[in-house]
Amino acid sequence: MKQNNIERRLPFYYWLVILTCIALVFFFFIQSQSNNNSELKKISSGITELINLNSQLSDALVQNYSGLINHYDELVDSFDLLERKSGEFIYNTKLLNYTELELLWQDYQQALSSKQQSLEHYKSHYAILKNSQAYFFLVSYQLEAYITKIPDRTDLEIIFHFINHVNKAIIFHLKINPENIIKVEQLSKQFPQDAEISILLENLFTHTNIIMALQAEVNEMISLTHRTKTKELLDEIFQQYLRIYEQEDQKAVYYKMAMLIVAIFLALAILFSFYRQNKILNKLSDTIDALDFQQFALNQHAIVSETDVRGDITYVNDKFCKISGYSEQELIGKNHRIIKSDEHSDSIFKNLWRTIANGRVWHGQVKNRAKNGRYYWVNATIVPFLNKKGKPFRYISIRTDITQQKDNEAQLAEKNQFMLEDISIRKETEQALQLARQKAEEHSRQKSDFLSNMSHELRTPMNAIIGLSYLTLETDLNELQHNYIEKIYSSSKVLLDLINDILDVSKIEAGKLNIEKVEFKIETIIKQLFHVTQIKAVEKDLTLHYYLCPAIPKVLIGDSLRITQVLTNLIYNAIKFTPSGHIMVNITQLEQTQSDTNPEQIYLKFEVCDTGIGLSRKQQEKLFSAFTQADTSTTREYGGTGLGLSISKNLVTLMQGEIGVFSKKGEGSQFYFTLPLILTDAKSSANEISPEGQYLKNIFIIDDSKIHNQLIQRMLETLGIQYQSFDRSISTANLAQIISDKTEIICIINSHTLLDNAKLLLQLKQLHENKVPFSLILTAYDITRINLPELAYQSVVVLDDPLLPSSFIKSLLQKQSSAKDELAKKDKVSKKRVKADFNQAQILLVEDNKVNQMVASALLKRFNLDISIANNGQEAVELFASQSRDNKHYQIIFMDIQMPVMDGIEATKAIRQDQVNHGNNIPIVALTAHALAEERERCVSAGMNAHLTKPIDPDALLSALTQYLDH
């Protein structure tokens, strides 16, 4: 499953923040609204009303007291109203929520109740006072009337004074002087008890006392009522409330601000979530588009169906319908078993269901049945869609039609009688094989590494064996000893070859072999090959022919060493497996195909044909793999490692060529390989006949070897020269007759037997004497060895085998030449080879291995050389310097590469830098155990002139000495 990068869900704390914000907004809203104006209005109007009611109560009291209203109902009602309204007011408002207000209210209520008490007192006392006052007037009136009836009672005037005094006190609310009462009381005692005046006076006193007692009290009550601070308390409550209101108002402002901030934050959060949702929506739609494309793509390729958990189909694509033959309507809602075939056992389906029900993906190949009963095979992958609990709720099945594949497999199985195994088992086997192969390859590589190192170590002792046995053969030995030593020598050579082969194989297998690209002459290769192989061919009495197409450029770029190696191998094989007949080596240029337009590259085909035992088809198949020969029996018969062809194949492949064989059992074989080789800049290197050569017309070929004849003919044809060919059986007379009237004649004679050649030559000479105008006679065989008259050698050019285009053309153009000159020249070279004497020339041998020192110095001494030996590079440099100081210059240095203290490369560099002693002029020849191009390059770049491979080949040593000491 692909993990989507965007987080689909907002984190839990985001919602927590949002919820908290909403709660905060609500909280702040309620807090800011708690102190609303209606409460203030209610309280202010309530307080005002209560104050008004207070005033009304006071009014009612004043009205009552002043006598404007003569009943208490109004007073009672006013107070009741005040009390009730106070109760309602405190019930309807929230004043009691504030402690300070509650205290004030308690004060108010206390004032109210004291006011009530005062009022009750007032009512009771004022009623009595009123009556007493009224009655006082009545009594005083009666008393006056009574007194006026009594004459001459001036002493009673005191009563009038008293009445007057009390009247004033009543009217002006003054205090009654108690002295006056006492006076009157004393007066009253003068009268008899039941006299009218006594009763009147008693009443007067009684009511005066009441008035005295109550008047002050009523006044006190009225002032008390007025003095209760209800109004002030109400005012204070209101002021206090206003202060609280302002505080709360201020608080509400803060809450509003807080609410605003939180609301803004909330809005931002919501905006953010909208933005995010939008983003997710966009992404979702993009994803859906991508999914649609993917589904479209999937539908183009695969058979897709979806089912629910019971396996009932919920979706099918067109491909499904097409292959199953059902329509979509027929399939939707049906169980997937509708296309089930009876091919598979129940266990497979059980396994399938168990796998997908556990939420895993199932792969497998299933045979299904279409509507028309046709069976088809599909490669199915069933993927369960899992819900959050990890339980599958839907299955998608993606199938590929593999019916064709299955049919093919079935056919194959039929052919090979190969039982169709369970795919899983087969796969397991394949895996096991794969593993085994990897192991084997690894093992093989290790082995190759080991062999590579091992064979290298083998070379050093081999060097001693070959070198010393060669030297021993030079000494005086009896026949038996000579025989033994020669066997040792040849055996060790064979052994060296084997080691080389093994080295090559291991190098190839270890991937250490490099192909070099250097200029080389192909003719040189053929010359070398000829010398090596000719001897072996002659030993087995086989004829060996080389044909090099003249059209091939002389100089090419490639790895001449490896080409030689491959060709040698093939030729040796041909010689080995050919009991009689001939071997033909063809080197031709392949025509350049259209596709291969690289103008700097040509393809050469190298063929080695023999008339040997041939190979069967089966043998051919295994031929190029390592360690195999045609069959094991051939090993016994012919020997060999069986590595040759394998190496050859690897080398050719490394050189980007192809190798192959055409063969029939008993009819010989034709091995070939093709190689791409790079052209040099000098295009003129191709063999061409100079303009004068164009006139060559009368060429006669006389040969008894058809093959040889053909070779010459092919060469001539390639060069565009006309010729006439004759059988060997033609008589000299006839020949003379045919060629008599031709002026310029070149005759090419080729025969196997020297004597025949000589005879023919003589006959031709005789014809020449008889004015037959021979200008040139070419012969393939060295007739100079035959003792013939001097005459016989005139105008005769000997064509050395192999017949190479360059020498052939050169010979054709050589009008005046003498076989004798050739002979003389050859003789000189051969003499020199046999007895090389360098006249005590000074040479320096740098070699650390004692055995090798001995071998090398023994070889060199044969050529009469004065040898100095240095054990390592350091010694060499010092010796060179000291020798030069004594003015005895070394003429050549043989330098080993791998040495302790200082190796050959460094020593060479040091010598080359020794300008004083002309170190840059002295020839230095490397002696290496490695025949690799890179090794050679290292040597050359260090300043060495040449390179010899150990074990040292005496011939190669000689040629090197000749090259550098002749000057």
Add this chain to the structure above:
Amino acid sequence: MVIVQLIKITPIMVFCLIVSNSYVSASTETGFNKEPVYPIPDIKINNPAEVKLGRKLFHDVRLSANNTFSCASCHLLANMGVDSLPVAIGINGLKGVRNTPTVYNSSLSFRQFWDGRVKTLEEQARGPINNPVEMASNWQEVLTKLGKDPWYQQQFRIIYPAGLTAANITKAIAVFERTLLTPDSPFDQYLKGDNSAINAETREGYYLFKSYGCASCHQGVLLGGNMYEKLGVVKKYYTSERNDSDYGRFEQSGINEHKHEFKVPGLRNVALTAPYLHNGSVPTLEDAIIIMGKYQLGRHIPEQDVKKIILFLKSLTGKIKP
């Protein structure tokens, strides 16, 4: 000398008379604003169903412990809301200590009970139900009994959101009691301007009523019922012969000054609510007037004056609406 003295005090006398006139003179011409009495208002019924419920409860014996007493057992509506006994006889024949006050016009009284211990009729109604010598019941019992009556269940549910509760029972009774007014008495008609509603003697009785000072306390719409007064203001009422045990307001407040203080009873329909005083110790109006004069006013009221005052008091009898 005397004459000189008289002349001297004459202007003061005149002033005194003018002043006192404002207290004692009755003048129908000046309207009843200046009168100490004014007529009973008309009956107002806001919710007839509630009144009906109250009336039923008022007559319901289930409010008493043994289902023998209702409110109406003492407050006989046909008997001007009293039981005509000196003190009330409650459940099982237990006697109370005070005379049953009339239920009529009780809503106009500033306090309930003789000692004015509660203010509202609702509070009042609670009293007798729980009083062991009256109905001797309790709310739980009452509610259980009334709860079994589907009519009550229904009515209470219709009228009150809370349904059948103690508070709603007293409320319904109080609402009913507020309709028990006795308007249109002859005197009220006279006050309203119908001079022919009462005869001259009665008018004289009213004048005497005022001039003796009765109207100092018996004033207002009920001629009383809006203040407290000590029994025996001028002359000590309680002597060794009379029962001293009822201290009136003092029993509730514990304030010494309140000893022997009682609510001044209203005199509406007083002619029909004998016997009189808080303990029902005075069987006739005549005696009551004389006692009041003697102890409260310090006056001797002659017999002819008493008769006239009785005439006036009888004119206070209003009409009972069935």
